[in-house]
Amino acid sequence: xDYWDVERYEDATERxxxxxxxxxxxxxxxxxxxxxFERVDxxxxxxxxxxxxxxxMADLDDAITGxxxxxxxxxxxxxxxxxxxxxxxxxxxxxxxxxxxDLDEASTRFGSAEDRFRDGEETAPVEMRSxxxxxxxxxxxxxxxARHYRDAANAADEExxxxxxxxxxxxxxxxxxxxxxxx
Numbered sequence: 001x002d003y004w005d006v007e008r009y010e011d012a013t014e015r016x017x018x019x020x021x022x023x024x025x026x027x028x029x030x031x032x033x034x035x036x037f038e039r040v041d042x043x044x045x046x047x048x049x050x051x052x053x054x055x056x057m058a059d060l061d062d063a064i065t066g067x068x069x070x071x072x073x074x075x076x077x078x079x080x081x082x083x084x085x086x087x088x089x090x091x092x093x094x095x096x097x098x099x100x101x102d103l104d105e106a107s108t109r110f111g112s113a114e115d116r117f118r119d120g121e122e123t124a125p126v127e128m129r130s131x132x133x134x135x136x137x138x139x140x141x142x143x144x145x146a147r148h149y150r151d152a153a154n155a156a157d158e159e160x161x162x163x164x165x166x167x168x169x170x171x172x173x174x175x176x177x178x179x180x181x182x183x
Contacts (some may be wrong), residue, residue, distance in 0.1 A: 026064055078105045137181035152164050
């Protein structure tokens with residue numbers, strides 16, 4: 001998220017890919033640990049320690065399960081921001097076709113992020129659920145904003161200025177609404 005603050009979306013995407021790889025490694029190690037733990041001779045170990053270890057392993061499994069959609073959604077958000085800001089730059093320069101293409105990609109990326117976050121709402125540990133809900137909210141508004149600006153660019157290309165103004169207003173409203181999502 002720090003990369004987002006300084007608009008380094010490609011760097012954010014690369015760091016997220018690294019985190020996803022590390023998460024897969026952690027998932028593999030966790031699976032091996034659970035398998036080995038299940039073969040422990042309970043007669044040689046304090047039962048309270050076994051119960052504590054089982055609880056810790058379940059918590060770790062929940063965290064791994066919750067992080068996967070968080071990372072995937074965040075990766076899509078980073079790619080969406082990159083396309084959104086590129087599209088908005090093209091929009092300001094009145095390169096309507098290029099802007100529309102970039103903004104369409106942004107809307108798609110944000111829509112994908114929204115889906116991943118929404119899926120994560122179901123599987124996330126309780127302490128992460130509100131973050132997923134907030135990110136679902138935010139990515140949905142960004143998707144809407146990009147779609148509205150895409151439609152405005154298409155309208156401008158066709159010199160339909162009434163539709164252009166209405167879509168720009170809707171895009172601005174969607175961007176503003178994204179700020180209402182807590183995080």
